[in-house]
Amino acid sequence: MPQVILDKVSKSFAGVQVLREVSVDIAEGEFCVLVGPSGSGKSTLLRVIAGLEAPTAGRVHIGPRDVTDLPPKARDVAMVFQSYALYPQLSVRDNMGFGLRLAGQPKATIAAKVDAAAQSLGLTDLLDRFPRQLSGGQRQRVAMGRAMVRAPAVFLFDEPLSNLDASLRSSVRAEIRAMHARSKTTSVYVTHDQTEAMTLGDRIVVLRNGAVEQSGTPHALYQAPVNRFVASFIGTPAMNFLEGRMAPDTQGLLAFSSGSGQVQLPVPGQSVPAGACTLGLRPEHCSLVAAGAIAPAGAFALACQVQSLEFTGADTFVTVHTSVGAVLVKCDDRAAWRAGDAATLLCSMDRVHVFDAAEQRLALSGWGA
Amino acid sequence: MMRTLRQWLVPALFLAPALLVFTWFKFIPMALGLRMSFYKVNFGAPNEWIGLENFSRVLEDEALGAAAWNTFLYVSCTVSLSVVLALLLALSMQGVTRHIRIIRTALFLPAITSAAVLAEVWRILYAPTPDGIMNSIAALFGITAQGYLNDPDWALQWLMLMHLWKSVPYDMVIFVAGMATINQELYEAARVDGATAWQRLRFVTIPGLTHAITIVIVLGMIRGFRVFAEIQATTGGGPAGATEVIMTRIYKLGFVQFDYGYASAASVVLFVFTALCTMLYLQCRKRLEA
Amino acid sequence: MHDCFSWSKWSAAIARWCFYALLLVVFVGPFWAFAMTAFSGVTLQPGELVFWPKSPTLANFHYAWFKTRVWRFLLNSMLIVTFGLILQVSISALAAYALARKKFVGSALVSMLILSTMMLPEEVIAIPLYLVLGNIPLFKVSLLNTHLGMILPLIGWAFSIFMLTEFMKKVPLELEEAARMDGASEWQIFWMVILPLIKPALGTVTVFGFIMIWDQYLLPLIVANREDLYTLPVALASVRADEALPPAVFVAITLIAMLPSILIYLAMQKAFNRGLLAGAVKG
Numbered sequence: 001m002p003q004v005i006l007d008k009v010s011k012s013f014a015g016v017q018v019l020r021e022v023s024v025d026i027a028e029g030e031f032c033v034l035v036g037p038s039g040s041g042k043s044t045l046l047r048v049i050a051g052l053e054a055p056t057a058g059r060v061h062i063g064p065r066d067v068t069d070l071p072p073k074a075r076d077v078a079m080v081f082q083s084y085a086l087y088p089q090l091s092v093r094d095n096m097g098f099g100l101r102l103a104g105q106p107k108a109t110i111a112a113k114v115d116a117a118a119q120s121l122g123l124t125d126l127l128d129r130f131p132r133q134l135s136g137g138q139r140q141r142v143a144m145g146r147a148m149v150r151a152p153a154v155f156l157f158d159e160p161l162s163n164l165d166a167s168l169r170s171s172v173r174a175e176i177r178a179m180h181a182r183s184k185t186t187s188v189y190v191t192h193d194q195t196e197a198m199t200l201g202d203r204i205v206v207l208r209n210g211a212v213e214q215s216g217t218p219h220a221l222y223q224a225p226v227n228r229f230v231a232s233f234i235g236t237p238a239m240n241f242l243e244g245r246m247a248p249d250t251q252g253l254l255a256f257s258s259g260s261g262q263v264q265l266p267v268p269g270q271s272v273p274a275g276a277c278t279l280g281l282r283p284e285h286c287s288l289v290a291a292g293a294i295a296p297a298g299a300f301a302l303a304c305q306v307q308s309l310e311f312t313g314a315d316t317f318v319t320v321h322t323s324v325g326a327v328l329v330k331c332d333d334r335a336a337w338r339a340g341d342a343a344t345l346l347c348s349m350d351r352v353h354v355f356d357a358a359e360q361r362l363a364l365s366g367w368g369a
Numbered sequence: 370m371m372r373t374l375r376q377w378l379v380p381a382l383f384l385a386p387a388l389l390v391f392t393w394f395k396f397i398p399m400a401l402g403l404r405m406s407f408y409k410v411n412f413g414a415p416n417e418w419i420g421l422e423n424f425s426r427v428l429e430d431e432a433l434g435a436a437a438w439n440t441f442l443y444v445s446c447t448v449s450l451s452v453v454l455a456l457l458l459a460l461s462m463q464g465v466t467r468h469i470r471i472i473r474t475a476l477f478l479p480a481i482t483s484a485a486v487l488a489e490v491w492r493i494l495y496a497p498t499p500d501g502i503m504n505s506i507a508a509l510f511g512i513t514a515q516g517y518l519n520d521p522d523w524a525l526q527w528l529m530l531m532h533l534w535k536s537v538p539y540d541m542v543i544f545v546a547g548m549a550t551i552n553q554e555l556y557e558a559a560r561v562d563g564a565t566a567w568q569r570l571r572f573v574t575i576p577g578l579t580h581a582i583t584i585v586i587v588l589g590m591i592r593g594f595r596v597f598a599e600i601q602a603t604t605g606g607g608p609a610g611a612t613e614v615i616m617t618r619i620y621k622l623g624f625v626q627f628d629y630g631y632a633s634a635a636s637v638v639l640f641v642f643t644a645l646c647t648m649l650y651l652q653c654r655k656r657l658e659a
Numbered sequence: 660m661h662d663c664f665s666w667s668k669w670s671a672a673i674a675r676w677c678f679y680a681l682l683l684v685v686f687v688g689p690f691w692a693f694a695m696t697a698f699s700g701v702t703l704q705p706g707e708l709v710f711w712p713k714s715p716t717l718a719n720f721h722y723a724w725f726k727t728r729v730w731r732f733l734l735n736s737m738l739i740v741t742f743g744l745i746l747q748v749s750i751s752a753l754a755a756y757a758l759a760r761k762k763f764v765g766s767a768l769v770s771m772l773i774l775s776t777m778m779l780p781e782e783v784i785a786i787p788l789y790l791v792l793g794n795i796p797l798f799k800v801s802l803l804n805t806h807l808g809m810i811l812p813l814i815g816w817a818f819s820i821f822m823l824t825e826f827m828k829k830v831p832l833e834l835e836e837a838a839r840m841d842g843a844s845e846w847q848i849f850w851m852v853i854l855p856l857i858k859p860a861l862g863t864v865t866v867f868g869f870i871m872i873w874d875q876y877l878l879p880l881i882v883a884n885r886e887d888l889y890t891l892p893v894a895l896a897s898v899r900a901d902e903a904l905p906p907a908v909f910v911a912i913t914l915i916a917m918l919p920s921i922l923i924y925l926a927m928q929k930a931f932n933r934g935l936l937a938g939a940v941k942g
Contacts, residue, residue: 050840051839052836052839052840071839072839072840072842073839073840073841073842073843077840078840079836079837079840081833081836081837082833083831083833085831085833085834085836085837086837087834087837087838087852088856089855089856098838098841099840099841099842102841102842102843102847103842146837146841150841376761376762376763376764377763377764379757379761379845380757380761380763380766381757383753383754383756383757383761383849384753384754384757384758384769386749386750386753386754387750387751387753387754387773387815387820388754388769388772390750390811390812390814390815391772391773391776391815393791393795393796393811394788394791394811394812394815395776395779395784395815396776397787397791397796398784398787398788398790398791399779399784399787401787401790401791402783402784402786402787405786405787458682461675461678472679472682472683474925474928475683475686475687476682476683476686476687477924478686478687478690478921478924479686481870481920481921481924482917482920483873483874483876483892483916483917483920484874484876484892485876485892485893485895485896485916486892486895486913486916486917488895488896489895489896489899489913489916490689490693490913490917492899493708493910494689496707498704500704500707501707502692502708534685534686538686595780595782595783597782597876597877598876598877601876602876602895602896616782619782619785619786620785623785623786623789624786624789624881629786629790632786633786633787636782636783636784636785636786637783639782639783640778640779640780640783643778643780643783644778647778
């Protein structure tokens with residue numbers, strides 16, 4: 001039975017519609033990530049689940065109960081805030097035990113639960129310190145511990161890693177993953193960072209302007225983004241988009257033309273309805289070979305000229321100029337390209353994405369899904 | 370609908386005690402006072418409605434007029450002198466060394482004395498006998514013994530001095546705090562531009578203190594017109610009305626002559642006047658911040 | 660070889676310190692003289708003060724405590740200040756919580772209403788207040804000649820409400836939300852989250868409230884008809900009128916009357932200075 005159901009939740013603030021009939025089903029034990037650009041409504045949606053905001057329309061169910069009209073404390077949820085929200089006047093121990101203390105649990109029980117949570121988060125030595133004496137990463141773990149001891153039905157995370165240094169983020173991310181693996185509690189996690197979403201989520205919900213663009217596993221979102229927005233949002237660096245037209249060419253194959261350039265794609269000309277569309281190519285799915293090379297079966301070749309390079313150590317990102325637009329290609333560190341070199345861009349057809357004029361993804365009949 | 374009503378439940382509970390106290394001891398008396406000012410309040414007989422008669426009497430009342438004049442003198446002299454002296458003191462008290470801070474702390478003592486204590490202290494200082502403190506100091510300058518608070522011609526001025534003793538340290542501390550907020554770089558820029566100490570005072574310090582000076586002046590005025598305790602406790606308005614101010618007169622009208630209706634009318638007039646001053650202050654502040 | 664010794668600097672320093680000494684004599688001198696006189700054993704004329712203790716003794720205080728009713732006046736003052744202060748800070752904190760942390764229609768109106776009480780000076784409503792205290796509307800009791808009558812009108816003070824409101828506003832919203840998530844009720848958020856975080860402000864309003872209540876003159880004057888209910892500052896005048904009272908004892912009594920404010924001020928310097936700049940001290 002799904003643990004969290006959002007049923008056509010809408011929310012508006014002072015006339016501005018922030019959430020538009022959002023419906024999401026989150027299964028029990030699932031780690032669900034809400035991701036989207038700022039203003040997409042993801043934090044608002046989280047707060048609606050928490051009970052900190054009341055929806056203008058729609059219902060929220062946690063477990064078998066309809067909690068839409070219940071205050072946060074009646075919902076059995078715990079939240080980890082972006083800025084930790086630790087009580088400055090309480091020690092780490094008291095911070096973590098605060099919720100239990102309010103619930104009137106006996107001191108011995110509280111102590112036992114706090115110690116157990118502190119142990120699994122590596123906080124045992126810090127129990128008697130105060131928040132101001134802790135580093136950012138430590139504070140975030142205390143915030144997680146505070147949520148953990150309450151053993152709620154649902155964990156809510158509101159961009160918990162945004163305030164941490166980049167170096168800390170990966171280790172705390174791993175701890176969150178470990179925490180979820182241990183407790184198997186349903187979790188809803190909000191972030192604007194697609195890397196976090198991809199690495200943490202069992203399921204990802206992409207939001208834009210208060211509506212769900214796509215909901216699915218990281219694989220599904222990566223391989224089959226349902227529209228251009230999702231395709232551009234998921235994957236780093238972002239997908240290359242080439243605007244142009246598709247039409248069958250004289251040889252019965254599909255030709256993509258943009259501006260003055262044209263490239264022949266080795267698929268039947270009727271694979272895609274003729275018309276304006278956008279070609280999507282991920283940098284990591286393209287490769288650069290010597291100029292004049294022939295495309296292997298199932299791939300297309302495009303003559304190009306190297307424009308600029310970015311060497312990051314592990315990769316070299318090469319921007320090439322083709323007749324149909326500029327393309328960013330990810331090459332390995334041994335790539336010996338120089339600006340101005342002529343080259344050939346290769347891409348396999350099962351890695352090509354086509355989006356129609358309405359930005360929806362088109363299936364190339366017979367090719368991928 | 371219930372949701373909109375629910376938003377008031379918690380605030381109402383938390384605000385209730387304060388609002389109740391204000392209603393019973395501020396708003397109701399105010400309303401009652403306003404109502405009484407239109408009546409002649411009789412004891413044992415019902416009150417007579419006399420409309421605006423009390424107010425016209427206020428305008429023609431000579432004793433009240435004299436008191437108003439005394440009040441005006443009191444306020445204008447004390448406020449202006451206090452600002453000037455406090456400014457001078459603040460300038461001399463610049464610095465964060467420990468010595469200066471201790472001196473500033475000590476200097477502030479008069480500001481926290483109660484009006485009644487102030488009155489007793491200065492009654493003693495103003496002892497008319499030749500070996501009273503003030504007279505001893507006067508003797509050093511070759512001035513003969515004075516009657517001070519018993520002197521109808523000068524009693525008001527001596528009270529002003531007493532007031533200054535308390536208000537100057539208070540205003541000084543406000544100015545010191547105000548000076549601390551002036552950007553030090555302005556002084557450095559002025560020095561580089563070749564400004565003398567006097568010019569720095571005129572072009573950096575005083576403009577930087579405009580806000581503080583305005584507050585001190587206007588609040589001093591508003592409080593000054595309502596002055597009561599320190600006058601009542603020292604001279605009670607005497608000798609022979611020489612130090613009678615508006616509030617001591619109203620006090621006599623109400624609690625000695627029991628002419629409640631008239632006293633209320635006079636209070637209403639005083640209130641309207643101070644309310645206008647307050648609004649003036651708010652306007653000045655708005656204009657300053659623009 | 661450098662000449663670090665400059666005559667002009669030296670004479671300027673001397674002038675400076677002479678000036679400071681003069682200031683101290685003017686502003687602190689009377690306190691000093693009162694203290695010295697209070698501890699002196701010589702018989703004085705009324706209005707006479709000494710500047711160093713002549714035959715130091717505690718006899719004046721002894722006399723004041725055992726042979727006058729000063730202890731009674733002091734007790735009245737202490738009662739009124741203690742209960743008045745507790746009530747004042749409590750209801751100010753409660754009101755501030757609503758104004759600072761709660762959004763509700765009309766909160767601006769309520770703020771204005773409370774602000775307006777600062778413009779209703781006690782002097783102006785003294786007479787009707789006397790009548791109201793004589794016959795409280797709805798309850799139909801008289802609070803005249805009672806301690807309660809000298810306490811209740813004081814416990815609503817806009818200054819402390821606004822000061823606490825300002826500080827409560829600064830507590831991050833997330834802490835309140837975290838507490839809500841932890842299951843805290845409204846009262847628990849107020850008591851366990853917000854109040855501990857504004858301790859400095861509570862200290863400030865306590866100091867100012869103490870001085871304001873101790874300072875009260877008009878209110879005790881109109882409430883109390885019987886002398887044994889007078890607070891110490893108000894009773895000073897009638898104590899002075901006692902012909903049989905040795906002047907030195909009177910000085911000692913006045914010293915007692917000024918001591919609490921001074922002690923509170925010295926003890927709570929930080930809190931005091933913080934609050935001074937928040938605008939008007941009283942009304």
